[in-house]
Amino acid sequence: MPNYTQWLNEATGSRDEEMFSGLYAELRQIARGRMVGEREGHTLEPTALVNEAWLRLQKSAPDQWRDRKQFFGAAAEAMRRILVESARRRLAAKRGGGEVAVPLDEIQVAAPIPDERILGIHEVLDQLEKEDEMEAAIVKLRFFAGMGNTQVAALLEVSERTVERHWKLAKVWLYRAMNNDGV
Numbered sequence: 001m002p003n004y005t006q007w008l009n010e011a012t013g014s015r016d017e018e019m020f021s022g023l024y025a026e027l028r029q030i031a032r033g034r035m036v037g038e039r040e041g042h043t044l045e046p047t048a049l050v051n052e053a054w055l056r057l058q059k060s061a062p063d064q065w066r067d068r069k070q071f072f073g074a075a076a077e078a079m080r081r082i083l084v085e086s087a088r089r090r091l092a093a094k095r096g097g098g099e100v101a102v103p104l105d106e107i108q109v110a111a112p113i114p115d116e117r118i119l120g121i122h123e124v125l126d127q128l129e130k131e132d133e134m135e136a137a138i139v140k141l142r143f144f145a146g147m148g149n150t151q152v153a154a155l156l157e158v159s160e161r162t163v164e165r166h167w168k169l170a171k172v173w174l175y176r177a178m179n180n181d182g183v
Contacts, residue, residue: 027053027075034079034146044086053078072145072155073137080144084122087115124177128170135170138163 031046031053056078057071065071121143129136137156141147149167153160 030145030147049079049082052082069155076140076145080140083118083144087118091115120178121174124174128173135166138166139170142167
């Protein structure tokens with residue numbers, strides 16, 4: 001696997017076309033996975049999501065990227081914020097749009113997700129991050145970056161079983177928080 005972290009940290013500013021292409025392809029695959037199943041006519045395409053995320057990453061990049069985990073965590077956070085902003089704009093324009101609510105337990109990564117659900121998860125995610133960083137990271141990577149348990153486990157360097165366990169706990173926590181059950 002290419003050393004993207006070293007490439008991103010090069011002080012010379014020179015860009016190796018092969019490295020950029022590989023990194024961009026990985027980000028595009030994440031975005032494509034996230035956008036699969038979105039409603040027809042969605043204003044964001046995977047390429048636009050990756051391009052916007054890339055611009056935000058460049059603006060907010062640390063002096064040095066520690067590792068792949070930090071980079072892709074930041075990419076997931078950037079995609080989260082872009083999707084939330086897009087959802088807010090659409091809701092401001094049409095207030096609801098007749099979407100049917102889907103219980104959190106039934107959400108599949110590829111399922112179309114109502115804007116209200118995206119905003120609801122976004123609003124409670126910061127609170128979850130204060131209580132359990134691992135669960136919040138898993139939610140961001142699964143929900144906003146569209147990664148599966150295997151990808152998340154590899155990125156966070158934990159077992160797939162650990163990701164599954166934390167994902168189940170996070171879903172319960174999010175459900176309670178979003179339904180104001182005292183979390």
